[in-house]
Amino acid sequence: NIASLIIEQTNGIYSVGYSAIDVSTGKTMVNEIHSTSEDKTFALDEVFTLLQTYQTSEVLLTFADEKIDKEWVLSYFEIPGNYHYSFNRCRLRIAYQNELFARIYHIRSFLSPIEYLDLERYPYASESLALLCDFIIEHDPSLIEKMYKPRFLTADRFVYLGNNALEQLGIISRNSNEKSLLSLIDQTSTAIGKRVLKERLLNPICDLKLLNERYDLSEKLLEKYQTFENLLKQIYDLERILRRIKLKKLHPFELNYLFTSLESVLAILHEEQKEGIAVDRSMVDETADFIHHLSHTFDLDLCARVSKNQISENFFYEGIYPAIDMLVHEQKMQLYKVETIAKHINSLFGNSGSEYAAVGYLESEGYFITMTKNRYALIEEELHKSFITVGDHHYFFKDFTIKKLKNSVKITSTLFEEISSAYIANQVKMIALVKKRYEESLEEIEERYALQLEQIISHIGVLDVAISNAKCAKLYRYTRPELLEKSKNPFFEAVGLRHPIIESREENGIYIPNDLFLGKEPEAYDGDHITLQAAESDEVRGVLLYGINSSGKSSLMKATGIAVIMAQAGFFVPATQLRFTMFDKLFTRIVSRDNLYKGLSTFAIEMLELKNIFNRANRQSLILGDEICHGTETESALAIVASAVMRLHDLGAFFIFATHLHQLTGLDEIKKLDAIIFLHLGVQYDEVHDTLIYNRKLEPGSGSSLYGLEFAKSLHMDTTFIQQAYELRKKMSGSYSELELLKKQKRSKYNKSMFLTKCALCNKPVEDVHHIKAQMLSDTEGNIDHFHQNHRYNLIPLCKEHHKKVHEGKIFISGFVMSEEGLKLHFSEKG
Template identity: 30%
Template sequence: MSQVPMQYFNLMEENYSKYGLSVIQLIQIGKFYELWHEPDVTSIQQAYSQAELLVESSIRSRSLGVTPPIEQVASLLDMRIISPGKRSLLQMGFPIYSLTTHLSTLLDKGWTIIVIDELATDKSGPKQRAVSRIYSPSCNLDGGSELSYVISIYFKDDLLGITLFSAMSGHSIMFPVYWVDRDKVARLLISYRIKEVVIRVDSGANSRMLNKIYGLLIGWNLFPSEPNARIEVMGETLTSTPGLSCYLSYRYENDNKEWLLLHIYLGINEEWFNKNYQEYTLSKIFQSTWTEDVNQANLISLLGTLQFVKDRNPNLIKNLQLPECYNSVVSPLNLILCNRAEYQLDLLPKKGKLGGLLNLVDYCSTAMGKRLLKFRLLNPITDYSELNLRYEEIATFKQLLHKQIFDNSELKQIKDLSSLHRQWAICASSDTTLPPKKLSQIYHSYLSANKLIGSLLPLLRLPPSVGPQLESLIGEIDRFFQVDNLLGDFKDILQPTDNLTNLLVQRQTLKAQLTEWAEQTSNIVFQDTISIKAEYFSKEGYAFSILSKKLAKLERYLANPLVTDPPIIILGKRGSHQIITSPAILGVSIEFNLLEEQVNIYVKQTYNGELKRLYFSYSELFLPLENMISRLDVALSGAIVSTKFNYTRPCLLATDPKAKGLIETINLRHPLIEQLNTQEECVAHDISLEDKGMLIFSVNGAGKSTLLRAIGVNVILAQAGVYVAADSFKLRPYHYLITRILGGDDLHKGQGTFEVEMRDLSTILKLANYNSLILGDEICHGTEVSSGLAILAATIERLTAARTSFVLSTHLHQVCSLIDLPVRYYHLSVIQREDLGIIYERKLKPGPGPSQYGIEVMGHIINDREFYTNALKYRKLINWKSPSLRPRSKSSSLTVFRPSKYNSKVFIDSCEICGAPAEAIHHIKPKRLSGGHSFNLSRRSNLVPVCSSCHLDIHRNKISILGWKRTPAHKKLYWVYLNESLDSGTE
């Protein structure tokens, strides 16, 4: 094998040991970058299913085949692999200028790119090459509208030190987590786009520790969702040598092309535990005195993050802002979303599918605004003053939109200043140059931001110092740079100075000499001024060009003894033209090139110097400016959404430390359903959770889950500071939102449906208090009826005792007779007609509704009359046999109702008006009219069992009780809705 391939594959082994096997190594060969592969060499990559990785390596099945990187890259970039000559070597490549285009494609697929460039030397002989740049999915400055984060975790006994870091913005967060609280981390991570995980473990770790790590990341939902995801394993041999660190690297990818890179380092640098080293290193990196009193585990995690990033690009850890340090993973000011509520409520779009609340309400114009909106949606808050401020900002923009005196045109012109400022910070502290194109984007973003501030300053509470500082910075950029030339020639980007003007005049003089000589000679020889032209060529420098067919005439002219011009030298050919020069012209060209180099050096040094000065003079402006633009963008988006979809402003009820969370809403709708399902009208509901929980019954498909989701989604919108899909929405903010809406197994953890239900129910019972909102869909449907019924009743009892707001749906109607608790019963109405079948009316009505309906629904889905008739036959048999099938005990199979304390012959069974379980006795003739005679008050004819809802309507004069009337067969209660003309009655 020749020297270059040997160098390539030697570097590849070295890079594999440093950066893992998910590496694409590109080597410069002339004007191309090439990728090579030896097909006959055994690959050190292996692949397992995710399930296999969780068992001991000694008993795993044979690993799956791994597609060589060169084939994966060729497929991604739609390029051809070649095998030149007789060598057993596969190659592919592309021009150097195409690297920028292909980088984003490769990074998006989870590859780390190593670039090997040729070194510029004056030595003859073989070209020298070295690694010049490294790009990894989390360590680059081009990530689109969503920032990529790397998460670093340090394992120390039962404590985890965790750091999140974004190279694009320089933003970092750090917090400790005890092992028993590890599940809480998943709630935070949903806000961040994590593509690389770095694990640091003390040396001496074994396969049991690896399984602990895998289990942790599965619990945090970081691995791709399918349990059979292919996992490429890099050198999983554990070292037994004490003190010797070992590096393991994994690449996870599933069928949906979701992926994750995992890097595990076994062994910690001893210096990291030295306090003096910690203070010196961190103060140097963060350009400030490190005064934070941070947990030791967190410091090791932070140092591990910085080392990981530095190994890929040292410039990315320069001019960093101090990390956000927290003592806990969960803020007490947030509404905590439990049991993966963000997934169960469809807050984010699922890969390859429509929907997602974020997509619906995102009308932001800037990348910064989009990130802030997503963060707010996934991290709702409880702070009254901040929520009211967000509502007020939306209200202000709604007025401006209504008056048509404002639009988002200025916001659309603002680029991602978070990323641009980060690139500026890196260039200000290194020898790299901020491309003038980036400065142009920054400048024009500033102009738009300045106009925005000017128009909104009288209307919104904006930071008072941002506007004047921004105007000053814009003025300084105008003073030092020709902003209109930032996209043109680099030499023209500075405003003229004496030094620059002097150099440019000298350069222009020399250029004029060459032009004059070309025109004079052309005039003499060809009687025109265009046959010979002075031009600049990349290799030859300044020279003359002439058509090949005219060259002979010029040579004859110069051969004349009477002509004193120097002889010409032919340098080469460009198409139909010859490139020529002479000793005199060559001397002028060399002098011109030296001047050109002086101009370039002067412009580059001045440009970098001024940008560095401006950065350190105005860097304190950048974060407030970014935050203000993001906030305005989100507020405008909220105004657009509320106007477009007719959302309403939430009303926050007066706060009281002991007051329970509550919702009172009129015509509540599901934001997604009403937009996506356009074939039928979205049914709105009135919901009140102030005094009692709700139990909802209904036919399958009537909309129980949709109603639960509508409540949860609108609570999140309200506590994110956004308007809601309702006509009225009163809220006292909750601290916990706990959902149990999606059923099914958890294949990752090997848990069946009932196990998953009980795990989620455990969370509900632990966190249920007066500041919790519980939304449960068919809890306990994964086990047999008697156990499920008992667990449901016990759950309702616990939630009621804890004063928890809850809405539970169920098919277990028997629970109504089991519990004697202040719970309201409702059902979603369904109409069944012979001609039309089942019609889902979906209206929320009092009472549990019919208790048996599954066969009726099935009959309209499965068009099989015989099967339908047989099912009805067996249901009748079950209902007829059911009393004898139960074991005999003191409790009868018949429902035992409570007698009324007013009259033992009156039982509190079902509401005489709506049929729901009764909760109270209503006196038709009230006490104040009884004349003090309790006998008249307690007669059976004066007592009516009613549910709480109907009882409330009676006292609100919505229902009038006319009394009991005798009929030939029965005694019948007559009553009437006061706003209806038809009377009603129950036997």
């Protein structure tokens, strides 16, 4: 995308006009955002989100006020290093904008072009679009041709995502090597579907009817997506093909891509009809007509080897363009003359049927006949006596020019020169006419089928994303969420909530799900969530979440935000059950490298983002905060976090704050807030194995305040001692010999990521692999609850002796648990 921004600033209050074009599809978007005296940077934050959501490669910046700090704006938008950018000093008058839009969009209306584009109430958006068009015309005028009417990005329909929530929650990532939610759930088969999926995920909505339509379609395809998936894989990027048709840049060989795609589309439409999925009958008929038009107009086999700038032959079927047919016929007649002469020469060799004389052609010489010297010697005398009749003229071979080469003989004549000249003249005319008629054919395709193609593109995009959603539901055990309209008494209920990215990495072990409830307990509600157990009233609006580092606080908090975005984007979610009234705003305050670009201290950023949350949050908002005020000293942090909790409580917003500030539990001001609860993710000290065990489950209260370094100090262990112990353990564990084993041993047949090095309970060689949760507990697809039976951490490599003891009940293996040293196997022995 190329974007254009026009930025106005009055007394520190910003207004921004935004426009962008996807040059590959011709689609344009516009927006106009205004800040307020209470929220002066709102417009800048919105534009930052737009630049991230709609992948931007180049930005044109126009500053309406010379006093605006350009470098500060670049830093705020995080433009350095990410985009190409340029400054513009010109402003465009209304009259010029109207004239420009009239020419670009071919507007013929009693409305002014600005009114026709619905931009009369958005002067900044209108000027931004005009500046963008001017900029593109200056660099590549062809890109501006056939542009779509701009789409206004209305904020009311979408969920507001504050404070760079998309990146902070891992929905997208700037690091291509880092797994994001987008990369995880994108199981689409087409470029069209890939774009639709990304746009949906990055733009969650508040339209319940549309969301249910998305869920319904995915649900219908749960058991049938593979049939459609195979057909979708044969569809090329029709959106870009349509754009190239409109610009008359489509190569003839690309007609095969279009034809193949349309055949697959037609097969998909028929399959949908069989499965009872609603399909517009006219789309089926028009797609079949389009296929017929292509297959009966173009010789697609010939087209397959022709590019637009190298057209050298006719690829239209006979009867499509009579003028071309006439030239082709003339070509054939000229070539027939030369072939007739060659045939006559071959007849002199008797009835052998062999073609010793062959027709040749060189651009520098034209047509000629060639044969070997030996063959020529056999007929030389007879050839000189003979003649050939071509048309009304007789031509004697004694008048032909015979040129003897090293191993062959080349025969030429003035007749051949005449034939060559006529052939070349016709060839030039034919190529010119084919090029002209090809462009006309592209115009005809656009006129007859552009709207049809746009409908197909939309249909395939929707279907592909629905199939991707269904596939994820099967692969990752996602479920359909239940969303309700926004109300005065919002609620959020998650059962078995999981973090999709973390659980996708087998090295993290089997993910431990959690339940969460926010809001007012409904009448006759039979749920028994830990959040309600911890509450002193029937309502929970805020959670203060405690836990040692790496206990899973941030993961749980992010899982909540991710589930909301997935659900309100129309995707199934990683939970056993998810029900909530739709949110219209979601804010994050999570420590992340992204804020470093702003040029402010961590604490300053935190305060700015908290201020934005206070100005923008409401009762339909969800706020997720991680270690707020970790950038300042404890006393100030305690006061600020407590004040923030009270402010959000008064606003009626839902929030989850992960914190280490245990002193909050003793503040009278916090104790008075019945709708605020304290939860922690439990940690246990295993005395036998001398390690911390993370159980990953929510428990009431704030938990122990002694952990981390404080926990180590309580055991009177100094850091030197601990470091030495780690080094000694590493040396004694035999890890180096295990590495040697790793190179030699084979992988498990159940899971290729498991190397069979040694028994998990001793150092003997592996002979068996044991399933911790038995295979008999799995369903027909091999899943046990939310994980697969062959998950890396549901498998244990054992020697024969220990495997026998497990089955005899002498050893009980409970599974892997997360400890301060990573995943640990927990088991017990009898007697």
